């Protein structure tokens with residue numbers, strides 16, 4: 001049975017802005033579901049509706065089989081980690097973590113045991129008497145995590161919990177969060193707009209755009225078969241390349257008449273998508289790239305340029321050994337079976 | 352950290368720039384203050400014919416004078432009530448406003464208006480409202496079975512000046528409380544809601560502790576206000592009466608000097624008031640430097 005069910009949920013803010021028109025998906029018990037999408041697409045709004053911080057305009061949200069629309073946040077048995085951590089600045093780390101349990105009227109000994117256990121899990125034992133302002137950013141983040149796990153809720157909600165950390169710490173904490181979530185087996189919703197975080201953390205990835213779901217599924221499946229131009233461009237770094245093409249009886253040709261493939265997914269104008277890592281140098285390849293910038297990352301090299309005789313930008317990710325020089329023309333061919341076709345009008349996947 | 356140095360081309364320019372401030376301070380504060388201190392150690396007869404040096408006698412007499420001590424306690428009670436009622440009402444209003452206003456702009460401007468009303472005008476306003484013969488508030492209380500008469504009843508008179516003084520302060524306090532409440536990140540109260548705290552509990556355990564710097568600041572401001580700035584209110588409503596029921600310290604200074612013509616004693620009283628205001632200001636500065644521990 002799904003632990004969190006979101007069914008035909010709609011959100012209209014006072015003032016009449018419809019942020020989420022109609023949205024449904026389920027999250028299985030113990031799964032970590034990542035909501036990802038561009039800024040302003042309604043991720044936080046959805047999360048806050050699950051948390052009970054924002055009224056639900058229409059539809060139904062169920063947690064552990066129970067309709068929660070009318071329940072107060074505390075009755076929903078969830079805990080939330082905020083982007084700014086929202087630690088109570090006048091309370092010690094210990095009191096921050098104990099606050100929820102105290103409000104529930106737990107006996108002192110139970111509270112103490114729970115707080116110490118959470119502190120041990122997160123390596124916060126030495127900081128229990130400190131105030132939040134005496135902690136580093138990473139430590140604060142862990143206190144926020146501690147406050148979330150200490151109540152052993154039915155679900156964790158994370159709203160961009162890592163965006164205030166520096167790059168290195170972000171990677172480390174990302175792994176810690178995943179590890180913790182798997183050990184506790186708590187169903188979680190995780191909001192981010194970092195596609196790398198999304199890919200690495202998710203059991204299920206939900207890609208949102210303008211209040212709608214573009215695609216939902218396991219991250220690799222989404223990577224392999226993006227359902228739209230939007231998803232293809234959003235997941236993956238550097239992003240997928242898109243080429244305007246014409247599909248006829250004889251196959252698919254680029255705007256300059258180069259044959260990309262022999263069989264056609266449809267007839268008429270299509271958009272062909274190919275990931276930078278799915279391009280290989282090939283003297284007879286259909287894509288002559290006028291090289292502009294070469295980024296050497298060590299193991300790989302990103303080659304940025306423009307297709308000859310067009311204005312189409314293209315990026316190829318090649319092994320570090322075959323770096324071309326700026327100004328050269330490099331002919332590339334898409335790897336067999338790695339071309340994605342999208343409708344030129346709707347942007348949806350073809351075939 | 353090294354102090355920032357600003358270099359002026361002319362040596363005298365910085366002095367010229369602060370000169371007006373210095374002159375104002377000299378003329379309106381230091382000179383009268385020194386006069387008060389000078390007068391407080393002298394005794395003068397009522398006609399100003401003879402003056403003699405008496406040292407601390409004026410002060411000694413004051414502290415032995417039951418009327419002065421009574422005025423002292425009256426002032427304490429009065430300022431405590433003004434500060435408490437003005438702040439309490441303002442806090443309740445601010446908490447309610449904070450619930451509805453997310454971005455306060457226009458409201459705030461309206462809410463500051465009472466503060467622009469001069470104390471004497473406020474006093475006259477309340478005098479009319481509570482006048483036992485023509486006042487509508489007195490009439491309303493009469494209907495409810497309370498015989499309001501601040502000319503005869505000391506308690507009524509005290510209530511009247513407290514209302515008249517606190518009323519004006521409510522809007523000022525409200526603005527500070529509202530600003531303080533709005534400065535508390537909304538995610539804190541949201542986190543507390545998820546942690547199972549209802550609105551009342553959130554107020555006591557999250558909002559009020561985080562508001563404590565504002566509370567302390569306002570206590571000092573309101574006490575200073577009640578002590579020193581409500582002369583007009585008292586003068587326009589009760590004139591210190593009935594008897595000495597509302598004869599607060601600042602009012603007594605004025606009465607003793609201009610009605611009692613006891614300049615020495617009045618000067619000694621103003622010196623004491625001066626010490627009090629210096630103390631209160633010092634507390635406030637120390638406190639603002641350190642902020643609240645949290």
Ligand SMILES: Nc1ncnc2c1ncn2[C@@H]1O[C@H](COP(=O)(O)OP(=O)(O)OP(=O)(O)O)[C@@H](O)[C@H]1O
Nearest residue numbers: 013014017019038039040041042043044045046193
């Ligand atoms: N209280 C509100 N009243 C009216 N509109 C709002 C309110 N909160 C958010 N919105 C609007 O709803 C839309 C979605 O906001 P939301 O905060 O859910 O975006 P988001 O996906 O979390 O973006 P980000 O990645 O920047 O955090 C935005 O267009 C925003 O302007």
Ligand SMILES: [Mg+2]
Nearest residue numbers: 043044045159
């Ligand atoms: Mg957001």
